[in-house]
Amino acid sequence: MAFLTFIFTLAWHAFGLFIVVLFFAFLCYCVYVKYIHLKYDHIPGPPRESWLFGHSPIFQRTMKNDGLVHDVFLEWAERYGAVYKLNLLHHVLVFVICPETVKEVLMSSKYPKDLFLHTRLFSMFGQRFLGNGLATARNHDQWYKQRRIIDPAFSSLYLRSLTGTFNERAERLMTKLADIADKKSEARMLELVNRVTLDVIIKVAFGMDLELLEDTSLPFPKAIETCLQGMILNTRNVFFRLHPKNWAFVEEVRAACKLLRSTGTEWIQNRKLALQSGADVPKDILTQIIKSAGKEENMTKEDEEFMLDNFVTFFIAGQETTANQLAFCIMELARHPHVMEKAQKEVDDVIGMKREISYDDLGKLVYLSQVLKETLRIYPTAPGTSRELVEDIVVDGIRVPAGATCIFSSYVSSRMERFFKNPLEFNPDRFHPDSPKPYYCYYPFSLGPRSCLGQNFAQMEAKVVMAKLLQRFDFALMPGQSFDIRDLGTLRPKGGVICTVTHRKHYCQ
Ligand code: HEM
Numbered sequence: 001m002a003f004l005t006f007i008f009t010l011a012w013h014a015f016g017l018f019i020v021v022l023f024f025a026f027l028c029y030c031v032y033v034k035y036i037h038l039k040y041d042h043i044p045g046p047p048r049e050s051w052l053f054g055h056s057p058i059f060q061r062t063m064k065n066d067g068l069v070h071d072v073f074l075e076w077a078e079r080y081g082a083v084y085k086l087n088l089l090h091h092v093l094v095f096v097i098c099p100e101t102v103k104e105v106l107m108s109s110k111y112p113k114d115l116f117l118h119t120r121l122f123s124m125f126g127q128r129f130l131g132n133g134l135a136t137a138r139n140h141d142q143w144y145k146q147r148r149i150i151d152p153a154f155s156s157l158y159l160r161s162l163t164g165t166f167n168e169r170a171e172r173l174m175t176k177l178a179d180i181a182d183k184k185s186e187a188r189m190l191e192l193v194n195r196v197t198l199d200v201i202i203k204v205a206f207g208m209d210l211e212l213l214e215d216t217s218l219p220f221p222k223a224i225e226t227c228l229q230g231m232i233l234n235t236r237n238v239f240f241r242l243h244p245k246n247w248a249f250v251e252e253v254r255a256a257c258k259l260l261r262s263t264g265t266e267w268i269q270n271r272k273l274a275l276q277s278g279a280d281v282p283k284d285i286l287t288q289i290i291k292s293a294g295k296e297e298n299m300t301k302e303d304e305e306f307m308l309d310n311f312v313t314f315f316i317a318g319q320e321t322t323a324n325q326l327a328f329c330i331m332e333l334a335r336h337p338h339v340m341e342k343a344q345k346e347v348d349d350v351i352g353m354k355r356e357i358s359y360d361d362l363g364k365l366v367y368l369s370q371v372l373k374e375t376l377r378i379y380p381t382a383p384g385t386s387r388e389l390v391e392d393i394v395v396d397g398i399r400v401p402a403g404a405t406c407i408f409s410s411y412v413s414s415r416m417e418r419f420f421k422n423p424l425e426f427n428p429d430r431f432h433p434d435s436p437k438p439y440y441c442y443y444p445f446s447l448g449p450r451s452c453l454g455q456n457f458a459q460m461e462a463k464v465v466m467a468k469l470l471q472r473f474d475f476a477l478m479p480g481q482s483f484d485i486r487d488l489g490t491l492r493p494k495g496g497v498i499c500t501v502t503h504r505k506h507y508c509q
Contacts, residue, residue: 001396012207032090033089033090036087036090037087040400042083043400044085045085046086052089054087055087056089058072058403059236068485068487070383070411070491073411077413083395085345091405093386094406094407099439100444102440105387108449109450110390111387113137113386113387113388114465115138117405118138121235122136124231124234124254125250125253126254126255127258129227130312130316131306131312133306133312134147134150136312137311150453151293152283152451154457159457160470162457163460164461165200166465167463167468170468173408177472181473184500187500188496188498189331189475189496189497190493190497193327194221196212196259196465198221201314201319204285205318206267207282207286207287220315222385223259224256224315224316226255227251227256227260228490229249229253230249250270260311260315265310266317267303275290290358292307293307308478310493322461324492325458328378328493330469330475331495333470334499335426335477336426339426340455340470343470345366346365347365347470348506366433368466369430371466372459372462372463373431374431377431378423379491380410380444381492382444382452383409385446385450388400388403388405389403389405390402407493408443408446411445411491419448420438472503475499475502476498478498478499478500481495482494
């Protein structure tokens with residue numbers, strides 16, 4: 001009995017001590033948060049809604065009410081000017097709109113991608129996701145080594161050789177749309193273009209043939225969407241995982257990441273076997289990914305994981321943003337018949353009745369390029385990027401101390417009257433070759449060394465799909481469509497761009 005009393009007293013004291021230590025740790029943390037506030041409070045910004053959680057409740061409320069946080073960022077940019085700060089626990093986010101600073105930071109390799117976002121993309125809910133792949137690597141040397149090896153798969157020579165594949169996959173969409181037009185059923189454009197771009201990346205990057213437009217049972221589109229949803233919840237709500245009501249979804253996200261990674265394991269293994277047997281394999285992204293991981297003889301577990309990081313990076317980065325751009329573009333063309341008419345006329349002049357669009361034809365589709373650029377101005381499907389400040393900088397006369405995370409939002413600056421007159425008006429003439437180029441206020445593919453590797457790939461693909469669509473079909477939005485934006489980290493049209501499609505009179509199948 002005495003022994004039990006002794007154990008109980010010991011446990012009670014240990015518990016008491018634990019509470020005291022916890023309390024003390026919390027107190028120290030609060031002092032640290034106060035220090036951070038003092039360090040950055042000279043930078044303008046909206047008032048904190050919570051002393052500890054900062055502006056985070058505003059994000060949570062906006063997302064809960066189905067609003068767009070980027071519109072809140074835009075409103076604050078209009079109110080607070082070239083630079084403003086937000087707090088989130090001990091983290092400080094500094095929004096930079098000033099074009100000079102956008103240039104200074106993004107064009108330099110001195111500022112790494114920020115740790116906060118990197119940690120949440122490296123793995124999601126304990127399951128490795130993008131790891132140290134090309135888009136997320138923070139260490140400059142590690143990133144540079146990968147980029148140098150993967151670059152050849154995006155050279156203009158190599159891209160030129162992909163024109164045939166772009167044509168062939170886009171042709172599958174045209175067949176599907178012809179069927180929809182004949183049956184007079186509705187075309188869910190976002191879903192359709194999503195399947196085409198996935199089809200393309202799987203073929204071009206990994207050499208695999210899947211019938212994504214026909215076989216709707218394939219799990220990849222859903223897995224990608226689940227990963228994106230997980231990404232946004234994991235980054236915008238640091239406590240998401242702790243709430244029991246979210247545990248089922250957390251498991252779904254983990255399973256989706258696992259599916260992509262296990263698919264990567266299988267496809268990489270097959271390619272390695274083909275390489276070993278001396279087969280004639282394409283010099284595609286998969287081959288480059290394998291090369292970037294190191295020598296076969298001394299490949300470590302981390303090398304294997306690293307290849308999967310890049311596999312998932314290309315699976316996600318190489319498809320969804322392009323599909324969303326196409327869907328927004330179709331939506332805006334349907335809303336602006338005079339733009340559609342002009343784009344159709346250009347396609348008729350350059351391509352005529354040809355089925356195979358050549359690389360040189362693409363260069364001649366100048367107005368279509370303008371339309372695609374204007375689409376990304378109003379709807380930058382990857383809305384921004386972030387960097388960690390490794391040293392103090394001065395933005396518009398305001399000193400921003402090192403340690404903060406700087407956010408650069410193409411969504412915000414592209415929609416500011418200060419940079420674009422009537423910013424919400426869809427006007428491709430802004431990008432006329434003779435018009436002045438926007439000065440560091442339009443960067444849908446980011447800028448500088450960490451800018452999008454797939455920019456030319458994506459715009460070639462988008463042009464082939466749009467040119468064929470404009471060549472063959474008239475399309476109109478079904479009544480009652482929403483023009484709102486859905487935010488999944490990347491932006492997509494909330495209404496899904498549901499259209500009626502009819503054959504153009506002059507074009508017979
Ligand atoms: C309309 C389509 C696309 C848009 C708007 C877009 C936008 C972007 C942006 C803004 C970044 C920088 C991200 C950041 O700093 O966090 C980026 C990076 C990247 N994108 Fe894209 N992207 C598109 C299509 C593609 C495609 C088709 C591919 C591959 C086939 C691709 C591959 C990459 C890669 C590998 C990176 C990381 C580059 C690096 O850090 O070295 N993207 N993209």
